[in-house]
Amino acid sequence: MVIKVLGSGCCNCKKLEANVREAVKELGLEATIEKVEDFKDIMAYGVMRTPALVVDEQVKIMGRVPSVEDIKRYL
Helix, strand or coil, rough: CEEECCCCCCHHHHHHHHHHHHHHHHHHCCEEEEEECCCHHHHHHHCCCEEEECCCCCEEEEEECCEEEEEEEEC
């Protein structure tokens, strides 16, 4: 599983990354977590609002910071 956190590196982006790492840990999953900060790469996903969560190349959430429990549902 490849999980990408899309965003500029703002506070919300960092919080999303932390929540993703916690969700992966709690579920005991093996996943690669990548940060995508390049605007062109973010736009390639059709994301207009960050932070965004991409799981296996599918945008799951954008424009908000979901809780750890919310993220678990997308994994």
